[in-house]
Every structure is written in C-alpha cells, then in structure tokens.
Amino acid sequence: MLLKFNFKFKISTxxxxxxxxxxLNFLSAQEYSFDFEEFEKxxxxxxxxxxxxxxxxxxxxxxxxxxxxxxxxxxxxxxxxYTASLELKGSYEFSKxxxxxxxxxxxxxxxxxxxxxxFSIYExxxxxxxxxxxxxQIGKKxxxxxxxxxxxxxxxxGRQKDINDIDAGLEGFWVMKLDYVKSLSGILQNFSVTPVxxxxxxxxxxxxxxxxxxxxxxxxYFLIKDTDLDFYLFMKDEKFKKIGFDIAxxxxxxxxxxxxxxxxxxxxxxxxxxxxxxxxxxxNTHDYLFGTRILFGSxxxxxxxxxxxxxxxxxxxxxxxxxxxxxxxxxDPDLLPTVKKYQSESFSAQFLMRDYLYAKIxxxxxxxxxxxxxxxxxxxxxxxKSEMIGGEFxxxxxxxxxxxxxxxxxxxxxxxxFGEKISSGKMSFxxxxxx
Amino acid sequence: xxxxxxxxxKILLLILAINTSFLFAQEISEAGNKLLKEIDRNLTPESxxxxxxxxxxxPNGTExxxxxxxxxxxxxxxxxxxxxxxxxxxxxxxRLDENMWLxxxxxxxxxxxxxxxxVIGGIFNNSDxxxxxxxxxYDVIEMVDEEGEKVLTLQAKTFNVxxxxxxxxxxxxxKTPSKIECYTPSGMLIKTLHFKEIKDFGxxxxxxxxxxxxSPLHKDYKAVMIYANIKPRKIDDEVFTLNYMxxxxxxxx
Numbered sequence: 001m002l003l004k005f006n007f008k009f010k011i012s013t014x015x016x017x018x019x020x021x022x023x024l025n026f027l028s029a030q031e032y033s034f035d036f037e038e039f040e041k042x043x044x045x046x047x048x049x050x051x052x053x054x055x056x057x058x059x060x061x062x063x064x065x066x067x068x069x070x071x072x073x074x075x076x077x078x079x080x081x082y083t084a085s086l087e088l089k090g091s092y093e094f095s096k097x098x099x100x101x102x103x104x105x106x107x108x109x110x111x112x113x114x115x116x117x118x119f120s121i122y123e124x125x126x127x128x129x130x131x132x133x134x135x136x137q138i139g140k141k142x143x144x145x146x147x148x149x150x151x152x153x154x155x156x157x158g159r160q161k162d163i164n165d166i167d168a169g170l171e172g173f174w175v176m177k178l179d180y181v182k183s184l185s186g187i188l189q190n191f192s193v194t195p196v197x198x199x200x201x202x203x204x205x206x207x208x209x210x211x212x213x214x215x216x217x218x219x220x221y222f223l224i225k226d227t228d229l230d231f232y233l234f235m236k237d238e239k240f241k242k243i244g245f246d247i248a249x250x251x252x253x254x255x256x257x258x259x260x261x262x263x264x265x266x267x268x269x270x271x272x273x274x275x276x277x278x279x280x281x282x283x284n285t286h287d288y289l290f291g292t293r294i295l296f297g298s299x300x301x302x303x304x305x306x307x308x309x310x311x312x313x314x315x316x317x318x319x320x321x322x323x324x325x326x327x328x329x330x331x332d333p334d335l336l337p338t339v340k341k342y343q344s345e346s347f348s349a350q351f352l353m354r355d356y357l358y359a360k361i362x363x364x365x366x367x368x369x370x371x372x373x374x375x376x377x378x379x380x381x382x383x384x385k386s387e388m389i390g391g392e393f394x395x396x397x398x399x400x401x402x403x404x405x406x407x408x409x410x411x412x413x414x415x416x417x418f419g420e421k422i423s424s425g426k427m428s429f430x431x432x433x434x435x
Numbered sequence: 436x437x438x439x440x441x442x443x444x445k446i447l448l449l450i451l452a453i454n455t456s457f458l459f460a461q462e463i464s465e466a467g468n469k470l471l472k473e474i475d476r477n478l479t480p481e482s483x484x485x486x487x488x489x490x491x492x493x494p495n496g497t498e499x500x501x502x503x504x505x506x507x508x509x510x511x512x513x514x515x516x517x518x519x520x521x522x523x524x525x526x527x528x529x530r531l532d533e534n535m536w537l538x539x540x541x542x543x544x545x546x547x548x549x550x551x552x553x554v555i556g557g558i559f560n561n562s563d564x565x566x567x568x569x570x571x572x573y574d575v576i577e578m579v580d581e582e583g584e585k586v587l588t589l590q591a592k593t594f595n596v597x598x599x600x601x602x603x604x605x606x607x608x609x610k611t612p613s614k615i616e617c618y619t620p621s622g623m624l625i626k627t628l629h630f631k632e633i634k635d636f637g638x639x640x641x642x643x644x645x646x647x648x649x650s651p652l653h654k655d656y657k658a659v660m661i662y663a664n665i666k667p668r669k670i671d672d673e674v675f676t677l678n679y680m681x682x683x684x685x686x687x688x
Contacts, residue, residue, distance in 0.1 A: 032490065032661050039687075132671040132674065181679070253594070365556060
C-alpha cells in the first residue's frame with residue numbers, strides 16, 4: 001500500500017514536473033506578450049492632461065518697466081506664481097463624422113497673491129471626411145502653418161507661439177475649413193488646397209483682429225520632389241490683405257533648411273516720438289525668417305533662425321518709449337495712462353523690434369540617461385544687442401509623466417528690449433500627467 | 436613565337452578570368468537581390484496595416500512600452516502613429532521615400548526629421564521603426580552560405596540611408612532574416628537586430644514576430660519590437676500626406 005502510494009506520488013510529481021517544465025517552456029517561448037485587441041478602434045476616446053507649474057520670476061529693479069509697474073506699490077525682488085490646469089481632450093466618431101473637444105480649466109495663485117480661474121475652449125469642431133481627398137471642418141480649431149521653429153509670419157489663421165513655451169498648444173479660432181488633397185506620381189508628389197473662412201464679430205473671434213469682418217484665407221501645399229512648398233493668401237472683406245509662402249527641405253539627410261515670407265498691406269505701428277506723443281503709421285510690411293536644423297553624429301540637434309519683423313520698433317522708438325516711462329514715473333503723472341495703455345496694447349508682442357537671431361542646441365540622452373533631454377537657447381536682438389539665454393531639462397522616464405525644468409536669463413543695456421523687461425530671469429518647473 | 440602566343444594567351448586568360456568573376460559576381464548579386472525581394476514580401480505584404488509594440492529595456496531591467504499603428508504602401512510610403520502611452524497618443528511619423536516628417540498634436544504642424552533620430556528614445560531609431568522594403572534601400576553585393584543559413588551583405592543605394600551596410604543572416608526555410616548587423620561607412624557595428632518567434636499571421640504571412648536589438652553604443656540596453664495584426668490592406672495614396680498626419684489613428688478598421 002505504501003509502495004503503491006509512493007508510486008502514485010512519484011507519478012503525480014513527475015506529471016507536475018512535466019507541466020511545470022512545459023509552462024516554463026511556454027513562458028520562455030512567449031518572452032514578450034502583446035494583447036493588441038485592447039488597441040482596437042473605439043468610437044470615442046478621451047485624454048486628460050493634468051499639469052502643475054510653479055513659476056519663479058526674478059525682477060529687474062533697475063528697469064523702466066519695473067518702475068512703471070511698481071509705482072506707488074510695495075517693492076518686490078521676485079514674483080512667484082503657481083498654476084494647476086486640467087485639460088480634457090475628447091472625440092466621438094460615427095460614420096464619416098468626428099467631433100472633437102479640447103477644454104482647459106486653469107487655476108492660478110498669481111503673483112498678486114490672488115486665486116484666478118480661467119476656463120478656455122481650445123478646440124470644438126466637427127470633421128466630415130467625404131472621401132480620402134475631401135474633408136470639411138467647422139468649429140473652433142487651432143490651425144498652425146509655417147516652417148519656422150520660433151516664429152511663423154505665415155500663420156495667418158493661428159496665434160503666435162509663446163517664445164517661453166514654443167511647443168505649447170494654442171487656442172483656436174472659429175473657422176470653416178475645407179481640405180482637398182491629391183497624390184500624384186512624378187516630380188509633384190502631392191498637393192493640397194485648403195480654403196478657410198474666419199468670421200470676426202462682437203461674439204466670436206473678437207481677438208483675431210480689430211473690427212467685424214469676414215476673412216478668407218487660402219493655403220496651398222506642394223511636395224515637389226523632396227521640397228515642401230506652401231503658399232498663403234489672406235483676403236479681408238474681399239480685399240487683399242496678406243500673402244506669403246514657406247519652403248523646407250533636407251539638403252542632406254541630417255540637414256534641413258527652411259524659410260518663410262509674408263507681405264502684409266497697411267500694418268499699423270504705434271510708436272512714441274521724441275515729444276512723447278504716440279504716433280500711428282500704416283505701412284506695407286515684409287516679414288521673413290530663414291532657418292536650419294542640423295542633426296550631428298552625437299545626436300545633438302542645432303536649430304538656428306534669423307527673423308525680420310518689419311513692423312517692429314527701431315532703437316529710437318524704443319528709447320522714446322522708455323524715456324516716456326521715466327518721465328511719467330518721475331515728473332509727469334498725466335502721461336501715466338497713455339504709457340500704461342501703450343504698454344498693454346502695443347508693447348506686449350513676442351518680438352518688439354525688427355531683427356533677431358535664435359539658436360538652440362538640444363541633446364537627447366546625455367550621459368546615457370534615457371528619456372532625458374537637455375537644451376540651451378539664445379534669442380539675440382540684433383538691433384539693440386540685448387539677449388535672452390535659457391535652457392530646458394526634460395525627463396519622461398515614467399509612463400505618462402513628464403517633468404520639465406526651464407529657466408531663462410535676460411541681458412541688455414539701458415533702453416534695450418531685454419535690458420528693460422520687468423524681469424531679469426525666470427525659472428519654471430512643470431509636472432504633467434496624462435491619463 | 437612561343438613566347439608571343441604565351442603572352443597573348445595570358446592576356447586572354449586574364450580577360451576571361453575578369454569576365455568570369457564579373458559575371459559570377461553579377462549572378463550572385465542578381466540571385467541575392469531576388470532573395471532579398473522574397474524576404475521583403477515574406478516580412479510584409481506590399482500594402483498593409485499592423486500594430487507594433489516597442490519595449491525599451493534599461494540595464495536595471497526597467498521597461499517602457501510604446502504601441503504604434505502602422506500603415507505602409509509600396510516601396511516608399513509609410514506612416515505610424517502612437518496609440519500608447521497616453522502621453523504620446525497622436526504623435527505620428529510619415530515617411531515618403533527619403534523624406535520624413537513628425538507630427539506632435541500640441542505643436543499642431545508636421546516638421547521634417549531624419550531617419551537617424553529616434554521618436555521614442557533608446558536603441559531603435561526612426562529608420563528601424565519606419566523600415567521600408569530592404570530592396571528599396573539596399574543592393575546585395577555578396578551572398579554566402581554559413582551553417583545552414585544564407586548570409587547577405589547589403590550595400591546602401593544612397594548616402595541618405597541610415598546604415599551604410601547590413602549583414603543579413605537568412606532563415607532558408609522561411610526566407611526571413613534571423614539576424615541583421617548594421618554598420619557605418621567606416622565599418623563600425625552600430626547595432627544588431629535579432630529576429631525571433633516565427634508566427635503565422637494569416638494571409639500567408641509567416642515571419643518572425645519579435646525583433647530584439649542591442650547595440651555596442653548602448654551597452655546593456657535592449658529594445659524589443661513585437662509585431663501583431665499584420666494584414667494586407669488597400670490604402671489610398673492621399674493617406675501618406677501631411678494633411679492626414681493628425682488623423683492616422685482614425686484609420687484603424
């Protein structure tokens with residue numbers, strides 16, 4: 001009986017061993033698994049993006065803009081602000097139609113020690129694909145054009161990038177946009193034609209441009225051999241307003257070049273004369289940008305761009321404004337409302353003057369740290385020799401979590417753009433979680 | 436007289452030898468390129484969709500996974516888009532022959548990139564992820580037998596290709612690669628691709644389902660690509676344009 005039991009035990013142990021070995025073999029054969037069914041298409045999808053961003057700004061107490069903003073206020077050495085934002089991107093698709101929504105709620109504890117809540121609809125539009133060639137989009141949509149990294153003079157339907165956060169999403173405008181695309185065989189590989197209508201009323205797109213208008217924009221794109229070529233036309237109330245083009249190609253596998261040009265009729269520039277009076281002049285402007293992007297063997301990427309902002313102020317006009325600020329702050333308080341109005345309306349553009357040089361070097365995975373990218377940049381104002389220097393450290397090791405540390409320092413003489421900014425430096429930390 | 440005939444004979448023999456070796460090399464090259472074409476078709480149909488999971492494995496064993504949806508047509512058109520992780524969803528890469536563009540949803544417009552960059556970090560670069568048919572980028576210059584496998588030496592047709600030379604070990608039974616070594620023009624080994632786990636994907640597609648990579652430049656790091664759901668599909672050419680880069684994930688069937 002005992003023997004029999006032992007025999008049975010041995011048999012079952014042997015079976016177990018076989019099963020165990022088979023299982024081990026199965027595991028080793030299936031070292032990597034991929035359950036692709038969880039990636040089957042669903043009619044709806046949504047992504048939530050949660051961001052926390054503390055900012056620390058070092059104030060430039062010797063600048064004219066500091067004197068203006070801290071007039072009759074308690075002086076400060078720095079500003080700190082804290083922002084938490086929740087962005088919901090969702091879409092629902094049926095048949096040939098798709099609806100997209102992108103909303104952001106942003107809660108900030110501001111530099112003035114106050115809580116501020118801002119809710120924005122970045123995008124809310126419907127898309128209809130009539131065929132592979134034709135599609136129609138109606139609603140609020142972010143439309144981005146141009147080949148420049150830091151500036152896009154041909155972005156006729158989009159907002160300009162924030163030079164402190166170039167890759168940030170931008171709020172769209174209410175548009176009706178039709179796309180026609182066609183592929184061909186030959187030197188012209190494909191082309192597309194995109195007419196866009198942008199209405200401006202008291203209730204919609206009021207920040208697109210001043211006054212009510214109906215704007216028609218035509219974008220055409222051609223891939224000729226290995227070159228991207230785009231043309232843009234902007235008509236305001238059936239009258240010609242702007243025209244432009246951009247071009248990009250790789251002249252070597254690791255060397256890309258690009259350029260943008262835009263001509264605009266009757267651009268109004270507000271500027272201070274030496275009698276401290278704001279004058280307005282209308283002129284036709286030629287904005288352009290040349291740039292290159294090079295990838296070196298070390299995996300280092302260099303971006304260099306030169307840009308010309310034709311409607312920008314010259315050195316004399318900048319000095320007149322700073323002199324007006326000094327006069328308003330120290331001697332002539334009656335001038336203060338005009339100076340403050342000018343600062344908020346005409347002195348808040350990304351590029352105030354005319355000629356800039358931008359260079360950025362980024363290095364992915366330095367010291368073999370996977371998912372880590374370090375970069376440095378300089379934005380040099382060629383006209384007044386002032387500059388902004390900064391950098392960014394990005395770490396995306398953890399799934400759906402992105403950590404970013406950014407800093408910038410401003411340098412310049414008196415009466416120069418970056419020398420007279422209210423801040424002399426800024427540091428931000430961004431924690432972004434996507435789920 | 437004897438000497439004169441001998442000299443002419445020597446010259447004729449030399450010409451014959453050169454000619455024969457040239458013809459032999461040409462024959463090898465033709466046979467090699469024919470085999471390479473068969474390998475291309477065994478790896479993927481001419482026009483297809485598929486899913487790819489990429490796993491980056493660090494020396495300490497930590498892993499990060501990415502899932503991509505892939506569409507390819509003919510020799511020169513391919514587009515991929517990220518389906519996972521959520522932070523990367525919608526990030527798409529388009530390849531038209533030697534031109535390559537990256538679309539990032541926040542940035543909102545395509546920008547030109549190169550095949551040597553990596554959209555995911557780690558060992559796989561864009562060229563590995565967006566691999567076109569080998570015949571469209573390489574010529575076979577040598578074919579030898581080695582331990583039951585054919586070994587092909589492939590030379591890049593242009594300097595635009597990510598790797599100047601490949602050494603490909605071919606599984607003779609399935610006519611698919613079992614190993615590929617990638618070299619620079621100076622002959623330096625950049626990475627080795629190991630093709631594993633032959634699988635029947637249906638529609639006559641029997642091929643390795645796992646591609647494992649290591650590189651002497653990234654010691655102890657490893658990257659793995661797992662293929663799934665490879666199936667032939669008719670795709671319009673217009674899908675491979677900049678206009679479509681923001682809606683590639685919607686093209687899943």
